[in-house]
Amino acid sequence: MADQTQELMFEILRKLQADITTIKDGQRDTRQDIASLRNYMHLLQGDFNNMRGTMTQVLDRLDRIENRLELRELQEAQARFEPHP
Secondary structure: OHHHHHHHHHHHHHHHHHHHHHHHHHHHHHHHHHHHHHHHHHHHHHHHHHHHHHHHHHHHHHHHHHHHHHHHHHHHHHHHHOOOO
16 A cells, blocks of 8 residues: 555656656746847847937938028028129
């Protein structure tokens, strides 16, 4: 009777050990997935920063162009009032 009880206990312990191994494998996979997601998020953040920098450059160029156009418009408006030979 004691042998059967011990065998049942060993069988239960083996099943528990197999279940724990399965859980550990699942945790390892989950950790790898989370690390991959973190890396991807860092890459996206870098892309956003690059786009933000490019957008700033484009907006600066647009401001300079608009300033030049306003100066030209002022010159054209002034030219109407100046005498032409």
